[in-house]
Amino acid sequence: MRVDQAAGWQSPYFPKIFELYDRADFAQEFLRRSPAYRGAFAAAAAARGGDRVRLLRRLASRWGLVFRLRS
Template sequence: MVSETVWSSPQFASQFPPLDRSGFAFEFLRRNTDYRSDFAAIASQGGTVAKRDALQGLTSRWGIAFRAGS
Protein backbone atom coordinates (compact mmCIF):
# COMPACT_ATOMS: atom_id res chain seq x y z
CA MET A 1 0.00 0.00 0.00
CA VAL A 2 1.28 3.48 -0.86
CA SER A 3 1.76 5.78 2.10
CA GLU A 4 0.38 9.26 1.57
CA THR A 5 1.34 12.35 3.51
CA VAL A 6 -1.60 14.19 4.98
CA TRP A 7 -0.76 17.84 4.44
CA SER A 8 -2.70 18.98 7.49
CA SER A 9 -1.11 16.53 9.91
CA PRO A 10 1.12 17.78 12.74
CA GLN A 11 3.93 15.55 11.42
CA PHE A 12 3.88 17.37 8.08
CA ALA A 13 3.84 20.79 9.72
CA SER A 14 6.86 19.93 11.85
CA GLN A 15 8.86 18.61 8.88
CA PHE A 16 8.52 21.70 6.68
CA PRO A 17 8.94 25.35 7.50
CA PRO A 18 6.06 27.67 6.67
CA LEU A 19 6.03 28.16 2.90
CA ASP A 20 4.76 31.06 0.84
CA ARG A 21 2.60 30.30 -2.21
CA SER A 22 5.48 29.91 -4.62
CA GLY A 23 7.37 27.69 -2.17
CA PHE A 24 4.32 25.49 -1.68
CA ALA A 25 3.77 25.27 -5.44
CA PHE A 26 7.41 24.32 -5.96
CA GLU A 27 7.22 21.58 -3.32
CA PHE A 28 4.01 20.24 -4.87
CA LEU A 29 5.47 20.12 -8.38
CA ARG A 30 8.80 18.75 -7.20
CA ARG A 31 6.99 15.72 -5.77
CA ASN A 32 4.53 15.25 -8.66
CA THR A 33 5.65 12.38 -10.90
CA ASP A 34 3.61 13.60 -13.89
CA TYR A 35 5.21 17.05 -13.73
CA ARG A 36 8.67 15.56 -13.31
CA SER A 37 8.13 13.39 -16.40
CA ASP A 38 6.91 16.37 -18.43
CA PHE A 39 9.89 18.48 -17.33
CA ALA A 40 12.37 15.68 -18.08
CA ALA A 41 10.93 15.33 -21.58
CA ILE A 42 11.49 19.04 -22.18
CA ALA A 43 15.00 18.97 -20.77
CA SER A 44 15.91 16.28 -23.29
CA GLN A 45 14.60 18.31 -26.26
CA GLY A 46 17.21 19.34 -28.77
CA GLY A 47 17.20 22.73 -30.45
CA THR A 48 16.14 26.11 -29.15
CA VAL A 49 12.81 26.31 -30.99
CA ALA A 50 11.70 22.81 -30.00
CA LYS A 51 12.63 23.43 -26.37
CA ARG A 52 10.86 26.81 -26.33
CA ASP A 53 7.67 25.28 -27.78
CA ALA A 54 7.79 22.38 -25.32
CA LEU A 55 8.36 24.77 -22.42
CA GLN A 56 5.35 26.82 -23.49
CA GLY A 57 3.24 23.65 -23.43
CA LEU A 58 4.52 22.83 -19.94
CA THR A 59 3.66 26.28 -18.64
CA SER A 60 0.15 26.05 -20.10
CA ARG A 61 -0.51 22.56 -18.76
CA TRP A 62 0.77 23.23 -15.24
CA GLY A 63 -0.11 26.93 -14.92
CA ILE A 64 3.42 28.04 -14.13
CA ALA A 65 5.91 30.61 -15.37
CA PHE A 66 9.68 30.45 -15.51
CA ARG A 67 12.01 33.36 -14.97
CA ALA A 68 13.70 34.76 -18.07
CA GLY A 69 16.84 32.83 -18.89
CA SER A 70 15.65 29.63 -17.20
Protein backbone atom coordinates in the same frame (compact mmCIF):
# COMPACT_ATOMS: atom_id res chain seq x y z
CA MET B 1 14.62 23.49 6.46
CA ARG B 2 12.90 21.67 3.63
CA VAL B 3 10.36 18.93 4.23
CA ASP B 4 12.71 16.24 2.94
CA GLN B 5 15.32 17.37 5.50
CA ALA B 6 12.94 17.09 8.45
CA ALA B 7 13.47 14.41 11.09
CA GLY B 8 10.23 12.72 10.10
CA TRP B 9 6.57 13.42 9.59
CA GLN B 10 5.76 12.15 13.07
CA SER B 11 8.14 14.62 14.67
CA PRO B 12 6.43 17.38 16.71
CA TYR B 13 8.52 19.86 14.69
CA PHE B 14 7.24 18.68 11.29
CA PRO B 15 4.16 21.00 11.14
CA LYS B 16 6.34 23.97 12.12
CA ILE B 17 8.21 23.68 8.83
CA PHE B 18 5.10 24.69 6.93
CA GLU B 19 4.58 27.85 8.98
CA LEU B 20 7.35 29.43 6.91
CA TYR B 21 5.96 28.35 3.54
CA ASP B 22 4.28 30.75 1.17
CA ARG B 23 2.22 29.81 -1.89
CA ALA B 24 5.27 29.40 -4.09
CA ASP B 25 6.86 27.01 -1.59
CA PHE B 26 3.74 24.83 -1.47
CA ALA B 27 3.50 24.89 -5.27
CA GLN B 28 7.13 23.81 -5.60
CA GLU B 29 6.63 20.95 -3.15
CA PHE B 30 3.54 19.80 -5.06
CA LEU B 31 5.30 19.90 -8.43
CA ARG B 32 8.46 18.17 -7.31
CA ARG B 33 6.37 15.24 -6.08
CA SER B 34 4.25 14.99 -9.24
CA PRO B 35 5.44 12.23 -11.58
CA ALA B 36 3.50 13.85 -14.44
CA TYR B 37 5.22 17.20 -13.95
CA ARG B 38 8.68 15.69 -13.45
CA GLY B 39 8.35 13.64 -16.62
CA ALA B 40 7.12 16.57 -18.69
CA PHE B 41 9.87 18.84 -17.34
CA ALA B 42 12.57 16.24 -18.02
CA ALA B 43 11.35 15.89 -21.61
CA ALA B 44 11.34 19.65 -22.11
CA ALA B 45 14.76 20.09 -20.51
CA ALA B 46 16.27 17.39 -22.74
CA ALA B 47 14.84 18.83 -25.96
CA ARG B 48 16.76 21.26 -28.16
CA GLY B 49 15.90 24.33 -30.20
CA GLY B 50 12.30 24.88 -31.23
CA ASP B 51 11.16 21.63 -29.66
CA ARG B 52 12.44 22.80 -26.28
CA VAL B 53 10.61 26.13 -26.54
CA ARG B 54 7.41 24.39 -27.64
CA LEU B 55 7.58 21.85 -24.80
CA LEU B 56 8.37 24.50 -22.19
CA ARG B 57 5.42 26.60 -23.38
CA ARG B 58 3.12 23.58 -23.18
CA LEU B 59 4.46 22.75 -19.71
CA ALA B 60 4.02 26.33 -18.53
CA SER B 61 0.50 26.50 -19.88
CA ARG B 62 -0.56 23.22 -18.29
CA TRP B 63 0.94 23.93 -14.87
CA GLY B 64 0.54 27.73 -14.75
CA LEU B 65 4.27 28.46 -14.75
CA VAL B 66 6.58 31.08 -16.19
CA PHE B 67 10.04 30.09 -17.46
CA ARG B 68 12.77 32.48 -18.41
CA LEU B 69 14.03 31.18 -21.74
CA ARG B 70 17.73 31.57 -22.38
CA SER B 71 19.10 31.79 -25.87
